[in-house]
Amino acid sequence: MIRWTWAFLDRPATTFDACVRFWATVTGSTVSAPRGAHDEFVTLLPSRGPAWLKMQRVGDDGGVHLDLDVDDLPAAVTVATGLGARVVAHGGDYTVLESPAGQTFCFTQADTASITDPTTPLVTVSSAPDGTVSRLDQICLDLSPTDLATDTTFWRELTGWAPEPVRRPEFSRLRGPGHPVQLLIQRLDDHLPASAHPDLSSTDLAATAAWHTALGATRVTDTPHWIVLRDPGGVHYCVTARDPYTGRVP
Template sequence: MIRWTWAFLDRPVDTFAACARFWATVTDSTVSAPRGDNDEFVTLLPASGPAWIKMQAVCDDGGIHLDLDVDDIPAAVATATGLGARVVAEPAAYTIMESPAGQTFCFTPAAEQARPHPAPVTVTTAPDGTVTRLDQICLDLAPADIDADTAFWQALTEWTPGPSSRPEYARLRGPDQPLHFLLQRLDDPRPAGAHADFAASNIAAAAAWHESLGATRVTDAEHWIVLRDPGNALYCVTARDPYTG
């Protein structure tokens, strides 16, 4: 059973400080003291409630991976490999894996006493009153990978599939979790990836606020706006309810 879900934002070393400031601001968080052999890890500490976002300075273009807190890492690894995942590395305290399509995730030890149940709704209010919440990770999958990875994540998490108005999307919602998953079928073959999604009370106002903080607008659609953060990573603000998703 997954006790807690972390979004781990991997960002290039040369833009990491700017990215940490940006993501802390748009999630109403403060940046923890750095840790790791090279001070490469930080946690974004929200103004209230438990943390659900971590960041890592990396030597490549970065991206997103997931940390899944579990009670029994060896048992979780056995389950995941039985469903088609691959073990990438096994450091002392956690295990790095890839989904069948190649999305990186880690099994990490659960800290049950630090996780309230149910998880509180943690929203951010922009200066103009716009409310946002980083509540979803979108897994971007090639047409050949979408079915296998959707089945994998549903079986691994045991989360409930949710309705979607578009055939290229599948939703998974977990009980008492800070993040939910959206699986997106891409139009063209490409390696598996992921991006963060904000729910926003006003997508235009949210995007404008993010731009003022250093983001770059990429694409406007009817129900979402695609942006790039200061580290050039894509993410979206979407017209979902920040309180309910």
């Protein structure tokens, strides 16, 4: 059973501090003390509710991965490998794996003393100076056409989360009750390695994008329903027109 889902923003060492400042600002968070052998980890602490967003200083171009808290680490690894995952590394209280398509994720030992009260708000919305509200509440898994079916089945069975209908045929969505982020699965047009990026919902798509660019992001592509940007580390993410209070398309 997956007790809690952490979204991990992995960012290049050369721009890590700027990325931490950026993501803390746009999510309305404060930053924990650094930890790790090289001070490579921080947690972004919301103004209320439990933490669920962490950042890691990495030596490559960065990306996103999920940490899944479980009660029984060896049992979870057995289930995942039975579904086609590959073990990459073991630690004392974690295991690093890859999905069948190659998306990195981790199983981490759940701390039962800190399991969240289901009535506690899971992700705090944040407000821009102009009052626009946004919320980082979705991780999008980007999959090539040849990997789509296999990894969609993998994530559904691994999480046990219910699929939800989505208006566009290239997307599907998994939502886990009691978890702070939902998963959006996107079929790419090109045959690229599996990757992931964060999505923010917003009450005003253009206003949120403008605020982010003022903070150091770069605008890449505009569509009627989402805007693609790069954060100060050069890593892609999206601002979407979903309702930040419900996570759903109006």
